[in-house]
Amino acid sequence: MEEKKMHHFRCLVCGYVYETADEKLPDDFVCPLCGVGPDQFEQID
Numbered sequence: 001m002e003e004k005k006m007h008h009f010r011c012l013v014c015g016y017v018y019e020t021a022d023e024k025l026p027d028d029f030v031c032p033l034c035g036v037g038p039d040q041f042e043q044i045d
């Protein structure tokens with residue numbers, strides 16, 4: 001079974017952390033808590 005490296009992105013506004021297998025957020029991603037776009041997220045790992 002293949003193990004996937006997950007990436008995490010944190011919302012700079014509200015602190016929400018999003019986990020994804022992708023290395024970047026989609027352009028139309030919005031924070032489910034505060035509604036900001038991917039430009040307000042920082043990559044953690």
Ligand SMILES: [Zn+2]
Nearest residue numbers: 011014031034
């Ligand atoms: Zn947020």
